[in-house]
Amino acid sequence: MNISQNSRQHFVVQEESLGKEPFHVCSVICLKKMKQFNSKLSNIEVALFNDPLKFIKSEKAFFLVKSEKIKADAGPMAMPPIAAAFATKKEADTAQKKYGDGTVVLGFENALQSLGK
Numbered sequence: 001m002n003i004s005q006n007s008r009q010h011f012v013v014q015e016e017s018l019g020k021e022p023f024h025v026c027s028v029i030c031l032k033k034m035k036q037f038n039s040k041l042s043n044i045e046v047a048l049f050n051d052p053l054k055f056i057k058s059e060k061a062f063f064l065v066k067s068e069k070i071k072a073d074a075g076p077m078a079m080p081p082i083a084a085a086f087a088t089k090k091e092a093d094t095a096q097k098k099y100g101d102g103t104v105v106l107g108f109e110n111a112l113q114s115l116g117k
Contacts, residue, residue: 007077009084010047012055015040027079032112044108049074049084050091058108061085062092065114067102070095083111 011025017038025031035041045055049064052075064070064084074082086092092104105114 007075008047008049008052009074009078009082010052011058012045012047013041014043014045026077028081028083028112028115029079031108046085046108048087049095050086056085056087058085061087061106061108062089063105063108063111063114064092064095064099064102065105065111067096067099069099069101081115083108083115 007026009027011031013023013025013031013034015023015038017040025034031044044058046058046061048054048056048061062085064086065081067082067084070082070084071078071080074084084095086095089104089106096102096104103114105111
């Protein structure tokens with residue numbers, strides 16, 4: 001099963017210490033656990049919620065977090081809590097209005113803090 005086709009929340013880590021192949025992560029929680037074991041992880045990209053086959057640097061993404069209603073559109077492989085990534089603040093704000101809940105933050109570290117994870 002292809003994560004990119006079945007989840008709109010998908011992270012890719014490319015780090016020499018993990019090997020030459022990119023490491024795919026399907027949840028915020030799993031990525032946080034990876035970072036606990038390897039605090040030097042820095043090359044993290046995230047799939048865009050509106051276009052899950054495109055990735056951007058996680059520190060440049062705008063995340064919609066704490067949205068309960070977005071889960072229905074996140075895909076069958078998306079594990080909660082959902083941190084939906086968007087390329088622009090406008091896109092994230094539009095999603096927040098569409099779903100009627102959640103908080104928009106810039107960057108993966110701020111998303112983690114907002115989720116209390």
